[in-house]
Amino acid sequence: MKSARVILGLELAAALVLRLLFAQTRSIQYDDAFTILLAERPLANIVTGTAADTMPPLFYFLLHFWGMVSREMLWLRLLPTLLNLGSLVFLYLLMRDLVGRRAALWGVGLAAFSPLQIFHAQDVRMYALLAFCQIGYLWFFIRLWQHWQANQRILGWAGAGLVGMGAAALYSHNLAIFGLAAPSLFLLVRREWRLLLRLTAMQLLVGVLAIPWLWMIPGQVEKIQRAFWTPRPGLIEILQTLILFNASLPLPGWQMAAAAVISLQIAALLVLELARSKGEGAERGFLIAACLTPPVLMFLVSYVMRPIFVTRGFLISGLLYCGLCGWVIARGWPKGASAFLVGLAGAAALISLPYQMTYASFPRSPYREATAWLREHAPAGAVIVHDNKLSFFPSRVYDPTLPQKFLADEPGSHNDTLAYATQAAMDLFPDASVETAAGGADDVFYVTFALVEGEYQTAGITHPSLVWLEARFQEVEQIRFNDLIVRRYQKP
Numbered sequence: 001m002k003s004a005r006v007i008l009g010l011e012l013a014a015a016l017v018l019r020l021l022f023a024q025t026r027s028i029q030y031d032d033a034f035t036i037l038l039a040e041r042p043l044a045n046i047v048t049g050t051a052a053d054t055m056p057p058l059f060y061f062l063l064h065f066w067g068m069v070s071r072e073m074l075w076l077r078l079l080p081t082l083l084n085l086g087s088l089v090f091l092y093l094l095m096r097d098l099v100g101r102r103a104a105l106w107g108v109g110l111a112a113f114s115p116l117q118i119f120h121a122q123d124v125r126m127y128a129l130l131a132f133c134q135i136g137y138l139w140f141f142i143r144l145w146q147h148w149q150a151n152q153r154i155l156g157w158a159g160a161g162l163v164g165m166g167a168a169a170l171y172s173h174n175l176a177i178f179g180l181a182a183p184s185l186f187l188l189v190r191r192e193w194r195l196l197l198r199l200t201a202m203q204l205l206v207g208v209l210a211i212p213w214l215w216m217i218p219g220q221v222e223k224i225q226r227a228f229w230t231p232r233p234g235l236i237e238i239l240q241t242l243i244l245f246n247a248s249l250p251l252p253g254w255q256m257a258a259a260a261v262i263s264l265q266i267a268a269l270l271v272l273e274l275a276r277s278k279g280e281g282a283e284r285g286f287l288i289a290a291c292l293t294p295p296v297l298m299f300l301v302s303y304v305m306r307p308i309f310v311t312r313g314f315l316i317s318g319l320l321y322c323g324l325c326g327w328v329i330a331r332g333w334p335k336g337a338s339a340f341l342v343g344l345a346g347a348a349a350l351i352s353l354p355y356q357m358t359y360a361s362f363p364r365s366p367y368r369e370a371t372a373w374l375r376e377h378a379p380a381g382a383v384i385v386h387d388n389k390l391s392f393f394p395s396r397v398y399d400p401t402l403p404q405k406f407l408a409d410e411p412g413s414h415n416d417t418l419a420y421a422t423q424a425a426m427d428l429f430p431d432a433s434v435e436t437a438a439g440g441a442d443d444v445f446y447v448t449f450a451l452v453e454g455e456y457q458t459a460g461i462t463h464p465s466l467v468w469l470e471a472r473f474q475e476v477e478q479i480r481f482n483d484l485i486v487r488r489y490q491k492p
Contacts, residue, residue: 004101008092008108012085015112019081019121022357024074029363032124033393036076038426039063049425051216058171059126077121080128084121087128087319088112090135095323097142098283100330107326113349115248115356116311116318126172131315133169134179137162138290138316141183141199145286148195159202166206171213175298175313180206182293186286233299233309241295242267244311245321246345247352250359255351262348266325269341273328287327291320362451365484367394373479374445374486375399383441385434387448387465389418391484395447396428405437406430407465434465442491444473450483 028036038049039060046064050057066079088108095104111117120127140162147154169176184203187196207214231237239260243249246266247259277284294314302309311318325345329338360366374384374395384404386392392406408430409416423429431437438444446469456463466487469475473489480486 001101004105007105008089011105011108011112012088015085015088015117016081018113018353019084019118020074020078023077023081023122024072025368026122026357027360027364027367028073028124028394028397030390030393031363033397035060035063035124035126036067036397037393037428038422039067041425041427045425049422052419052421052425055126055173056171056213058168059129062129063124076124080123080125081121083128083132084117087117087132087135090132090139091319091323094135094139094142095287095326097139097146098287099327103323103327103330105326106329107323110325110345111319111322113345113353114318114322115246115349115352116244116315117322118353119248119356120312120315125312127312127315130169130173130176130179130313131319133165133172134176134316135319137165137169137180138182140165142286144199145183145187145192145195148198155198159198163202163205163209166203167209170206170210173313174217175294175308175310178294178297179314179316181297182286182290185293186289189289190282230302230307230310232307233302237309238299239263241311245318246348248356251352251355255355258351259348262344262351266341266344266348269337269344270324270328273331273337274324277331284327287320287324291317291324361483362449363390365391365394365449366481367391367484368398370447370481370484370486371395371398371402373481374402374447377488378402378445379443381441382443382445383438384445384447385431385437385465387446387452387463388415389430391447391449407434407437408432434468438469444469444489446487446489448485448487450480450485453485 038046041049041064043061043064046057046060050060063076063079067076069075088111091111092104092108095107120131140158143154143158144162148158166180169180180203183199184196187193187199240249242263243259246263250256251259274284274288294317295309298309298313325341329341332338370391371394378384382403384395384402386395386404386406388409389406392404395402395404409418418430434446446465448463448465453463453466469487469489472491474492475487476490477488478485
């Protein structure tokens with residue numbers, strides 16, 4: 001037991017180091033910036049802002065108090081990092097109770113180096129919190145399942161933990177329900193009616209605790225149905241999900257092909273071992289059910305309503321996938337298969353992690369560098385106009401003092417996702433056009449993406465904002481930060 005704790009401590013230490021690499025300098029994206037800026041507002045504003053958006057407020061509350069210590073990016077990213085490390089601890093406990101310490105240590109080791117887990121540990125969003133709550137919920141269920149008949153006191157502390165984690169998950173993300181469904185389905189298949197009845201009562205209590213937020217969900221669902229553009233999943237999305245469980249996306253050239261081949265090989269090894277071990281125990285069955293339930297349910301729902309098949313919504317499945325791989329490695333069958341699986345997992349991490357951590361194009365364009373340049377070169381009286389909110393919000397995080405404005409999304413388009421109530425809660429309102437944003441300034445800096453300009457060029461037209469600026473100003477400077485273009489215009 002002591003050696004297991006030492007190994008677990010070393011795995012968590014390695015995980016922490018990997019998650020803090022480039023945490024200060026790696027660029028944020030729009031969603032991170034949105035979360036940070038909204039979390040800085042008063043708690044009442046956070047409630048109204050999230051109610052008009054698509055997510056519950058719990059992570060914003062946590063970040064609100066966490067950010068009171070510092071606005072440094074390393075500190076802000078430390079919150080999801082610690083939540084992710086907590087998920088690894090719960091993964092160990094879950095695997096230990098189901099299939100033994102050896103498999104648990106292998107599972108945590110794989111999760112420590114998982115590109116998917118590292119990505120969301122650095123992502124200043126609610127997904128690390130969601131996975132933490134969901135896997136905690138699963139572990140408390142396992143304690144109930146394994147011990148409630150022999151020790152009724154388990155119903156007390158484990159039941160309270162299950163209810164607390166379930167409620168916290170629902171306040172973390174609206175897709176949380178898919179990760180909480182596995183225990184009920186598991187008991188239903190096994191016909192364990194007495195425990196299923198008790199679990200149902202606990203889940204009803206979870207629902208009661210979530211009532212203050214549940215009444216807002218229909219409006220959020222309506223917004224998702226209207227404004228978001230996730231494609232209906234098919235074979236391509238399934239393959240992408242499998243790759244994300246092992247590597248990262250996007251990947252260039254041969255790295256993408258290698259990641260796909262590696263992912264298919266790992267999946268084949270898992271299927272072979274699971275088929276060979278058929279009937280060996282309910283514990284293995286629960287791991288499989290808990291891993292597959294969220295993506296399968298989200299896949300099916302995506303054919304009934306607006307597609308909601310997004311990998312970040314079932315980060316818990318990525319954790320349990322690592323656990324299943326750890327279980328196969330610990331079994332050591334067939335000869336050499338364990339070493340081969342470890343090698344494949346290591347190769348996937350080596351292929352994707354360097355690219356993932358240094359990626360500096362949309363949506364993680366070098367906003368920090370661009371903002372630093374604007375701070376140095378924008379004179380008093382100049383106006384900085386962002387073509388859209390996607391570059392404005394990150395720049396606002398990096399320097400809230402710069403005179404920056406952003407243009408409104410086309411009403412009714414799939415980009416039009418920032419509700420007026422959320423704008424009011426954040427006190428950040430777009431300008432209707434570049435004309436109103438520029439005002440009477442003689443010096444205008446215009447920020448846009450090469451991707452956006454390319455879309456207009458493909459359509460055979462010039463960006464309307466550029467047409468207006470070039471008709472009234474003279475372009476005196478242009479600088480690129482990868483795919484982010486900053487143009488400086490002055491009146492002739």
